[in-house]
Amino acid sequence: MTTFAPQSLPNWRRAVLKVGSSLLAGDAGLDPVHARGLAGFIAASRAQGREVVLVSSGAVAAGRGRIGAAGTGTAKNGIVQRQALAALGQASLMGFWQALFDAPVAQVLLTHDDLRNRRRYLNARTALQELLRLGAQPIVNENDTVAVDELKLGDNDNLAAAVASLVEADLLLIATDIAGLYSGHPRRDADARPIERVEAVTPEVLAMAGGAGALGTGGMRTKLEAASKASAAGIATALFCGRDVATVDALGNDVLHGTFIAAHGSRISARKQWLRHSPTAGVVEVDDGAKAALLRGASLLPGGVRAVEGDFRRGDVVDVRAGDGTLLARGQAQYNAGESARIAGRHSRDIEAVLGFRYDEAMIHRDDLVLLQHTDTPKEATA
Template identity: 65%
Template sequence: MGNDSLSLQAIPSWRRAVLKVGSSLLAADGGGGLSPRFALGLAQFVSSSVLAGREVVIVSSGAVAAGRAILPRAAEAGAAMAQRQALAALGQARLIELWQRFFERPVAQVLLTHDDLRNRRRYLNARATLKELLALGTLPVVNENDTVSVDELKLGDNDNLAAIVAALIDADVLFIATDIDGLYDANPRTNPGAKLLPEVLELGPEVLAMAGGSGSAVGTGGMRTKLEAAAKAGAAGIDTVLFNGRRPEVVRELVHDRLHGTRIRAARSRIAARKYWLRHAPLERGARIVVDAGAAGALAGKGASLLPGGVLAAEGEFRRGDMVEVVVRGQAGDSAIARGISQYSAVDVGRIAGRHSRDIESILGYNYGGNVIHRDDLVLLGS
């Protein structure tokens, strides 16, 4: 298939990653459900990475393919959306069972919809859950919640979902495992002279034009959707790596941070992209958190999170997940020093202002964490 001589390149150091695994790597031949044939090597890559102190979230397709084996009569071409959702519901348990058999650590199923990631409060909840699952030493396996989704199962949905999850958890790299070696300058299935592109510096129109449609009967995504996902990840400062998950020698090299495939570079660093977004995302009108001098010094000098103890007041109306301004109150008036995403609403911030983080739950009756604004969600003004 094309020019697939094994030339290796180094993968930059990473600490947290998302691995997207397509249906073509999990579905058994002949519509017989799921097969561990290619999943095993990918699981070994994940296990080696975790043992090295890294964190991995898997975004896995395959639920519908698994469901087809349970009720093959419902898998006819052009099946109604309700039938496909039913297949996804049947197949989810099989999909998690497949991944759990490879790991001694617990596998946690996380089902998301795009609405979960568009709604600010649900976005924060999803991110907090995923990060807590990683902190607990589990392996999160994410899939779209097809069973209750009101949209049809879209082309490449899990590719784009993987990019969104990568941004959600502040990943350093997005790995996309597919059944082709990477991005070629022509269709390698029809053009024997097609050449693999080891690196893409910019996803311009000419690069997107190289991508064709889906090449698999069981997958819903083609190369174009993978490039769209890479563009989403790149906007968040995350590199994307495309590789052939069917080639064990390729997967083994990933353990040693060596790639035979295509690396799509982000336009800017992950931290720079995050800070740019925080600096320029729209503020809620009049939404401010007033802090004392001690809190202002900790934010500016120590890179700390904003704790309730340093808060004097909340002004304006804002909800959990809204972008707010942070101001320090002095004799000459209020000075804006930062902006960030509040973990609590204005009413809640007012209630816990000046109190210790350990008192939050006793005051509010619930707890979204000890920070009013986490340092990852905060950018200093003038920096």
């Protein structure tokens, strides 16, 4: 079988690494034989000042290992059984990874609904960013105990793409049990050739992918679908074999032996596009000083807010207007309408004293804000 030639990875500061069940499951639960190398890569990256969010499958396999194959029986409702096994295995999965890291691990359970709901999306992002700031090792897993459709689809790959966008990663790394994407099934087609770079995930590229694996619930197709979503958010993806020690070691030197799927556009432009066209739930009126700061690219601090209108929740998108009614920007609120009204005009350091808590020093962070022309036409300002 033809091997993948080495290629350089782009510079990255934050990455999401997805590890599937096929790399973790053993005969009696979880087996660290492949996980050790991946954990070593994460540790080496952290030592270089980089950040890696781990998206890990394996809770179902860990749960099965706790009760043994006989305990699973032949239940007719496979989804219910998998939910129960996931609940049994979550603690074991975290203990499994904790044994491989010096840093404390932190479990984050998500479903796709958490990422579709803008308020929960913002809460999840804030929590992950704080975990990274604290030096913890976030480990994200799908909340299999309550997720039904996700379990049937087996798309922790797609969850990883969503997490990459959530934490504004530079790179999505997907560890699999084969070397990368081939033009055909490498174990069945003697003429299958490695595809080392994909510029866009087209129907022709998807046609090269096979079905689901035996241990995991996703296959190469779900990985390509995830890469396509990451690409649309401005994030490149690298597919590689997590079983191969040399391949994993090379990643630590920013060398990929696998398939690289290019990003399109930028992360910022993708998010700004979403904000530009989102329905708004309220209005925040700002003074001239805040207006000038916003046009320079700053966040909106509470001190520059004069009035709050509407009944919006944390995570909702609101319009930002000047005192004369001119539309300046559109952004995602860090505080709900009542909280925003209470801290309007106050210094950021007073937020906790007024509310009893503080999410952020800004009412709208600059990463969650798109500048508009000084009209009601939502076009990004050139200032």
